[in-house]
Amino acid sequence: MSKTNPGRFFEDYRIGDVIRHATPRTIAEGERALYHALYPARHALHSSDEFAVDCGLDGSPMDDLIVFHTVFGRTVPDISLNAVANLGYAEGRWLAPVWPGDTLRAESEVIGLKENSNGKSGVVWVRTRGINQMDLPVLEYVRWVMVRKADPDAPAPDPVVPDLARTVDPHQLIVPEGLDFSNYDDQLAGEPYRCGDYAVGEVIDHVDAVTIEEAEHMLATRLWQNTAKVHFDATFREDGRRLIYGGHVISMARALSFNGLANAQIMVALNGGAHANPCFAGDTIRAWSEVLEKAETEVPGIAAIRLRLVAHKGAAGDRALLGTDGKYAPHVLLDLDYWALIPA
Template identity: 65%
Template sequence: MSKTNPGNFFEDFTLGQVIEHATPRTVTDGDRALYGALYPTRFAVPSSAAFAASVGLDPAPVEELIAFHIAFGKTVPDVSLNAVANLGYAECRFHRPIVAGDTLSTRSEVIGLKENSNGKTGVVYVRSTATDQDGAVALEWARWVMVHKRDHAAPAPERVVPELAKVVPVEDLVIPKGLDFTDYDFAAAGEPHRFDDYEVGERIDHVDGVTLSEAEHMMATRLWQNTAKVHFNVEARPDGNRLIYGGHVISMARALSFNGLANAQLIAAINGGSHTAPAFAGDTVYAWSEVLDKAETSAPGVGALRLRLVATKGRDESMTLRGDDGKYAPGVLLDLDYWALVPR
């Protein structure tokens, strides 16, 4: 009997199946340092322990996306090892800031299945929950991924596509305990723009670009213990290219958004996201944002901006999301809708 794990194929999933993912992963300050080496991030809260303490967060949290990538990586061997591509996210909430020393464990429940018309692949919908060392929920999200079938002749399961909320309601956002932006240091943060300076419908060109490299994207993906074959093995795709992990593009775009959104300090929720086109080493990523909504919160001095973050291959000064045909414009790599906490 083989002792190795070939990963699950589409026909291995069943509706309601619950998967406990190995292995727990402890967050360290090394993750913070490596994240800063991989992405041009400069947000003050995860960068400065003194700044974080000044707004009520002590010890200083790591970037929310570090926690997301670690928790997501746990799911890969069981959910997407044999994936064609990760397709999207919804209903992601960060329940509390993650700090060095926290240990994350992840479990997933299969909430939907849909075989594709080609009979060779299918879409698996899962809801994943990451808990900390005390069993408290740290973050949760839903995602859907296209997975290969092992046996193309295997019968299709009953088609179940879950209804997922398009937006996490602002009243369901979890504001970190003690967060207080009343005495926010705008000079230290890097920009003067606050909640009232942003208008719904406004678009912000983040200007800067970063060319993706083969070594960096594989290092990042290994850092999160994401073992998906398509990111490492040139034999895993017919075109012989290693696919850039979608989370790498998310983190790159988020880091680039500092220029224009430096005070969008904390991600409270990800409403939805789509990887609209593949990215490969050599592509140069740019980003722009659109303000979709604004809301006040109960925390002192804290407002919430609902933002659309768009990553593109090559800079698009026109900031075009979709063409006249309703399809994503050429060059769009990522369409991410999220809530960020900003000073009022």
């Protein structure tokens, strides 16, 4: 009997299955330093203990996407090792800050299954939770993945497609305990623009660009312990190219968005997202954001801003999203819809 793990295939999933993922991970200041070395991340609340203390916190929490990538990485061996594509996200919420020294683990519940018409693969929906050492949830999200079948003749399950919210209701957004922007320093944050300075429908071109390097992507994907074959094994794809982890593109785009959205300090919800086209080493990423919605929070002086973040490998200033066929244009890499906290 083989002791190695080939990963789960579509026919291995059952509705209601709860998967406790290996391996727990303790997050330290080293992860923050590596994250800021890999991405041009400059949001002040995640960079400076002193800035965070002035905003009512005990210190600087870990970057929100460090938490996302760490939790996501736990799930890959059980959810997407045999994936054809990661299709989307919904109902994502950051529930509590993660601090240096916290240990995170993850578990996922299978909430949807639907075999594809070709009989060779199917879509699996899971709700994943990241949990700290005190058994408190710090992150939850739904994602759906197209997964290969090991046996094309395996019977198809009864289709179950979950009914997911298009957006997270702003009343469900969690403001970290103690967060207070009454002493917020615009100069140290980098820009003077607060929530009231943005208009719904406004588009911000983030101007800067970063060329993706193979070595940096490999380092980042190992950092999150993401074991998906398409990211490491150049023989796995017919074209002999390593696919860049979609989360690498998310972090790069979020970091680029500092230029124009420096005060959108904390990601608090992930409404939806699509990895529109594959990204490879050598691609140069640019980004723009559209303001979709604004909302008050339960904390005076702290607002929520809903943003559409688009990463692409097109020319500077190119904001084309769809092609003539109604599908994503070939240069679009990421279309992400999220809520962030910003001074009102």
